[in-house]
Amino acid sequence: MVQIAELTKDRSFRNRLILACISVALFVSVTYVVVSYRLTSELGVKTELNAMNLQARIIHNELANSGKSLDERAMELARILFAENQDLAVFVRVTGHDASWEYANKIPSSSVPELLNAISQQPQDSQGQVTTATGDFLWHDYQGQQYRVQLIQSNTALERTMSMVAKRLSIVSLIVFWIAIWLALTLSSFIAKRVQQKNDALAKIATHDTLTGLPNRLFLLDLLKRELGEAADKPRPDTARQETEGCLFVIDLDKFKVVNDSFGHTAGDTLLVEVGRRLKSLLADSQVLVRMGGDEFIVWASGMQIDTAKALAEKMVEICNAPVMINHLAVQTGASIGIAHYPTHAGSGEMLIVSADTAMYKAKQQHSGAVIFDEPDSEKYKASLRLRTELAQALEREEFRLYYQPKVALATGEITGVEALSRWHHPEEGILPPGAFIALIEDSGRIQEFGRYVIRHSIRQLAEWQKSGIHVPIAINLSPYNLLDPGLIDFISEQLDANGVEAQQLEIELTENETSQNINSIQQRLESLKQLGVLLAIDDFGTGMSSLAYIAELDVDIIKIDRTFIFDMHDNHKHQAIVATALTLSKSFRSKVVAEGIENREQAAMLVEMGCDYGQGYLYAKPVPSEQMTDMLRENPCLQLA
């Protein structure tokens, strides 16, 4: 989602490109000016020094070949050579064997000794450049046959170069710079435009569905994050929160699969496009229609309240119910819609979708078109989500405890066995019944681990009881998933051996419908269990998808008649008949019968009369913790008589 935002709004790219072009232009201009300046000034100095060399030679030759006195001739020469340029600072000194002559123009007399000193340190008959406090000077020292001529003049090449630079170079570089900016703007905009086009196309592909052209899931999540993100992430005062609200609709087509299967995928696609078009026609521009994939659409209506949402949803259901022509056949595809409101039903975009999804499933189950999300559903969902994350820790910390409910001989009230039932001693939620967590364990793939946990604790309990002289078998409930555990048989036999417990003390109760469905895959395991000596029981007999053939094949030791047939057997003759049949059946199979859910004496008496030997239920005892069960077994092995 972050990537999409980057794809769509990358303004800095262009600015950086312009900046880079301008920097390069600036660099080129500066380099150009500096190099040109240095070149020109160097050329100037060289020319000047050449001129001075010539001047020195002329002065020497003229003086050497002249008949006049040194002063006289030298003065004449100075006038010829330097009169033209009166502004030039010049110093000339001619030194002969017996006479010397000096000429100075515009040169500060104080700097002359310093300059001469500097020159005298250099080898004779050379030239160069020297910088003093009063300025920059060029000098030439010529040693002729008769005279030594020393020429010093101020370096005007620099000044002339400067003025040239100011005039031409600066104007040229300005123009170069200006052209560079043109280039930078044009180039950067071309490149940026191309990149932007590609990015837009990519963003469009990434956030839109190719079939219907509608935005997709990614787009929706991005949108919700932008609209609700801040509100959801940071705790804000309630008043601020109120500003953002909206309704999210999850729309699922009821008969899409049928259309796809019977008319082919092309027909399914036609249907989706048509439904998308119709839904879109219902919506205002500010409301967003998204195809989540498959036959699921989502509408996000920002600023909408629940009442309005309900009305809109009904319109959507209606429009989806209108027949669509596919292959010259009018096909009617119903729609189920779940509605969730932000911030009433969820605090974040993702939770909002989950909430609306939950509502949609409810609508689908009830065939009721549109359903608004219900708060308790969300609470349940959140709680189960939290419990799911806590499962692993709970298993580690042994937060699951086994409770025991006695099974009694109905005739004597004697406890003949106990059924182990798990309870989660949750540190915050308190004691949770299996209904609250078994499904979670199955979903999270820890059912085999949990099965072994129950087996280990039961066998340990059996061993403890054995030590205190109590010999009562424990029945545990296992699901077929447990039986798919390849190491289960070995695990049970190891545990039994380690604790010195007889296999007959352990009963395994299987739920009938699951048992029949998975009979082929688990039959082997069940046979191994029987060989081990563990007793098998059919739990909740009479409910689920009964198959007597399977039960016959399983060869079970115990049949437990489901509580639904017991609780109203005194006035429901059909249930009475089923109980009687189960009893007859068990006699033929030579298995014991246990009636579940006995709540009063009347039921117990009736069962005894019908020939049922064993029962369990609240009449005798509720499931109790192991310590209490131990006490009960030790003190009062005879419970309520029938």
Next chain:
Amino acid sequence: MQVTQNLNTLDRSLRGIIGIVVTAFALFNGDYIEEPIIEILLGIFGLLNLISLFSGWCPIYHLAGIDTRSKD
């Protein structure tokens, strides 16, 4: 190339001033520049700015897709 105005008033008047000054300098600088090539370049630079002044349109802005007029 379609000529549509893409300069706002400030942009246009700035270009106008630059255009007039630069063109005038190129034409009437006397011997100051001493270089015909530079004078020609300056002349072109000034002329382009003058075109922008009169038409309210900049070819570079056009190519670059910049528009200072329509936004404000």
